[in-house]
Amino acid sequence: MAARDYGQYCGITRALELVGERWALLIVRDLLVGPRRYGELAAGLPRIPSNILAARLKELQEAGILRRAPRSRVIVYELTPYGRELEPVVLALGAWGFKAMGDPREEQVLTPDALAITLRTAFRPQVAADLPATAYAAHLGPTGLLVRVDGPSLVVTRGDGPADLAFAAGPSIHRLISGELAPGRAIETGVVEVLRGRGDLLDRFATTFHLAA
Amino acid sequence: MAARDYGQYCGITRALELVGERWALLIVRDLLVGPRRYGELAAGLPRIPSNILAARLKELQEAGILRRAPRSRVIVYELTPYGRELEPVVLALGAWGFKAMGDPREEQVLTPDALAITLRTAFRPQVAADLPATAYAAHLGPTGLLVRVDGPSLVVTRGDGPADLAFAAGPSIHRLISGELAPGRAIETGVVEVLRGRGDLLDRFATTFHLAA
DNA sequence: CTGAATCCGTTGCGATACTG
DNA sequence: CAGTATCGCAACGGATTCAG
Numbered sequence: 001m002a003a004r005d006y007g008q009y010c011g012i013t014r015a016l017e018l019v020g021e022r023w024a025l026l027i028v029r030d031l032l033v034g035p036r037r038y039g040e041l042a043a044g045l046p047r048i049p050s051n052i053l054a055a056r057l058k059e060l061q062e063a064g065i066l067r068r069a070p071r072s073r074v075i076v077y078e079l080t081p082y083g084r085e086l087e088p089v090v091l092a093l094g095a096w097g098f099k100a101m102g103d104p105r106e107e108q109v110l111t112p113d114a115l116a117i118t119l120r121t122a123f124r125p126q127v128a129a130d131l132p133a134t135a136y137a138a139h140l141g142p143t144g145l146l147v148r149v150d151g152p153s154l155v156v157t158r159g160d161g162p163a164d165l166a167f168a169a170g171p172s173i174h175r176l177i178s179g180e181l182a183p184g185r186a187i188e189t190g191v192v193e194v195l196r197g198r199g200d201l202l203d204r205f206a207t208t209f210h211l212a213a
Numbered sequence: 214m215a216a217r218d219y220g221q222y223c224g225i226t227r228a229l230e231l232v233g234e235r236w237a238l239l240i241v242r243d244l245l246v247g248p249r250r251y252g253e254l255a256a257g258l259p260r261i262p263s264n265i266l267a268a269r270l271k272e273l274q275e276a277g278i279l280r281r282a283p284r285s286r287v288i289v290y291e292l293t294p295y296g297r298e299l300e301p302v303v304l305a306l307g308a309w310g311f312k313a314m315g316d317p318r319e320e321q322v323l324t325p326d327a328l329a330i331t332l333r334t335a336f337r338p339q340v341a342a343d344l345p346a347t348a349y350a351a352h353l354g355p356t357g358l359l360v361r362v363d364g365p366s367l368v369v370t371r372g373d374g375p376a377d378l379a380f381a382a383g384p385s386i387h388r389l390i391s392g393e394l395a396p397g398r399a400i401e402t403g404v405v406e407v408l409r410g411r412g413d414l415l416d417r418f419a420t421t422f423h424l425a426a
Numbered sequence: 427c428t429g430a431a432t433c434c435g436t437t438g439c440g441a442t443a444c445t446g
Numbered sequence: 447c448a449g450t451a452t453c454g455c456a457a458c459g460g461a462t463t464c465a466g
Contacts, residue, residue, distance in 0.1 A: 004439090
């Protein structure tokens, strides 16, 4: 089957048998943002060996967590409904690990899909509900993330589009979300570079997305 | 350090670096129920090699997730505050994996600590709030679990004690919690054996602890 | 050019034996 | 009882090659 089993009749062991192998939950993490092609997954997981990626995709498919879907000539991988139910697991892991991230090291990358999930983790619906609807465009190197907040609802997708504030950032955005770095200081120090729109909206961004470190 | 890293600056990768190794989260699972000695952990994880248990304990300790604590001459392992913050992760995994458990196989065991966490996962505080305070004693083979429900609060510990209902059960209790098996049928078919107290309270138990499959 | 399969060196795991 | 030591094996990591 999928993996070596633990010999216990328990939900946690079952879950770990299905998604406990190395890299598996990171594939799920990226697919939670949207369907991805093989190459997109490989790009979002720069250090995964291609044989491992292929093996995981096969295992996750057999476990009913994702499926291969043809999309106008090309194959994309997308989560099944059961796979999407892993979102609380991934968000809980992200919230817990957020506190142990420390400072970014030189060799560490921040991928768009990882940031998308971090934003979902850090999103405070009850805070956002009292703020005006806002669209942010966050750029990480070449790729962009479109972040739409409307009342208590959040949608994060890849790509660009009309936004009230467009900014470029890197791994240090972690310190903005943790509250370690004030929005004003983030712009001054170049951690966040305002590309278009109202830079003062970064304040609202930091209020909307917050996770204690 | 603890483990091979993923090369990403992301909360989820960080979490998986700390607790993503095989067996690690199962050690955390058991310690969430209470402090445990080395031998108790080994007994609760029948298939873990002793060298792996020793290695994981060392890694989890270095990661600040657990600590060795002397308790009147013997050493016990207990979670640190940061380790206890893994509870949402473990419960979310348990809830997700619960749906994929299927029927118990011959070689699969149900340990007291695993059941304790399953009960925490399946606990419905808002339902329990409207029911009288109740103490259950659940026996799995030799060891017992004391389950105290008082309004919306739940405490599950090892051991025996005064209970409104004491019963013996095995892995098939899964079908009671999932609602697949009605409490009356569970007693009739011997899946649950009433040892002491009011057997009709099993109804309340099944209402209090419920997780869809 | 994307989506893998193959080969092979390395590492972590599993089983058992052993020690303070 | 609480670990440590050893060894075979399976999984992982990296590079290369192959197929649609």
